[in-house]
Amino acid sequence: MTKSRLFHTVAALLLLFTGALTTAGTASAADCPSGEFCVWENADFSGQRANWSGDDGWWESWIADADSSWANHGISGPGIKDHVKVYSSAGQGGQMTICLTPGQEVGYNGVANDRGDSHTWAMRC
Numbered sequence: 244m245t246k247s248r249l250f251h252t253v254a255a256l257l258l259l260f261t262g263a264l265t266t267a268g269t270a271s272a273a274d275c276p277s278g279e280f281c282v283w284e285n286a287d288f289s290g291q292r293a294n295w296s297g298d299d300g301w302w303e304s305w306i307a308d309a310d311s312s313w314a315n316h317g318i319s320g321p322g323i324k325d326h327v328k329v330y331s332s333a334g335q336g337g338q339m340t341i342c343l344t345p346g347q348e349v350g351y352n353g354v355a356n357d358r359g360d361s362h363t364w365a366m367r368c
């Protein structure tokens with residue numbers, strides 16, 4: 244193999260490798276621990292992330308009214324509260340802005356964007 248041909252082979256392999264990485268990144272789920280509800284300050288699961296395993300009646304100020312993407316990685320099963328309801332006011336008050344079913348990931352939602360102040364786990368939406 245000539246030097247030039249070797250270079251082209253390596254370059255082609257690198258391209259293949261890079262392509263595979265890009266595909267894997269797009270296909271992977273939102274980065275949220277198992278058993279938790281996660282909220283990001285920006286759309287598409289980017290920016291700073293808040294996550295909870297339980298309810299929170301008063302979100303920290305940096306994420307309150309700043310939520311732009313959501314993921315429900317709660318544990319699912321019979322009799323388990325595995326849905327998550329987000330509310331526009333503290334103490335699960337105001338309006339429900341979004342409700343996530345088990346495993347649901349929402350990269351953006353115009354109605355719920357930048358409105359959440361609290362959430363609770365629930366049996367259903």
Ligand SMILES: [Ca+2]
Pocket residue numbers: 283284285286308309310311357
């Ligand atoms: Ca936001």
